[in-house]
Amino acid sequence: xxxxxxxxxxxxxxxxxxxxxxxxxxxxxxxxxxxxxxxxxxxxxxxxxxxxxxxxxxxxxxxxxxxxxxxxxxxxxxxxxxxxxxxxxxxxxxxxxxxxxxxxxxxxxxxxxxxxxx
Numbered sequence: 001x002x003x004x005x006x007x008x009x010x011x012x013x014x015x016x017x018x019x020x021x022x023x024x025x026x027x028x029x030x031x032x033x034x035x036x037x038x039x040x041x042x043x044x045x046x047x048x049x050x051x052x053x054x055x056x057x058x059x060x061x062x063x064x065x066x067x068x069x070x071x072x073x074x075x076x077x078x079x080x081x082x083x084x085x086x087x088x089x090x091x092x093x094x095x096x097x098x099x100x101x102x103x104x105x106x107x108x109x110x111x112x113x114x115x116x117x118x
Contacts, residue, residue, distance in 0.1 A: 049106025051077040057104040058082065067093045068100065073116065075101070080108035085115035094118045 049057075054077045062068040062075075071093055073086040082101045088094045094116060101111045 049080070051079065054080065054082065054104055054106045057106075058101050061100045061104065062097070065096065065100065068097055071097070073097055077107075080106055081110070081112065082107055083112040083115070086117070088116060088118045090118055 055075050058075050058077075062071075062073060067089070071086065071088040073084055073088065076083045076085070082104075084097055084101060088097060094113065097116065098111050098113050101107060102109070
């Protein structure tokens with residue numbers, strides 16, 4: 001019985017340590033280089049997406065949606081931050097435009113739609 005009471009806390013400590021290491025809480029040499037690269041370029045993933053690529057991606061997505069394609073929406077991107085301007089027919093299309101712009105790869109929050117009118 002004495003061995004069991006000693007073995008249970010040791011087992012729990014070992015499992016806790018293994019679980020925490022699996023979550024990425026620890027730091028290793030191979031981890032620190034890639035996380036530093038990710039934080040320095042300001043993107044969510046690995047490589048940074050250029051402003052022109054973001055603009056093209058959003059415009060292409062707008063063309064795929066009939067309501068957004070019919071609206072007159074201008075897209076501007078500065079360092080990953082999107083600004084939408086123009087006119088849309090309804091609040092539904094307004095919200096859809098913001099949602100589509102947010103989902104484009106490389107977009108940094110917030111999506112500015114202050115100049116998008118309905």
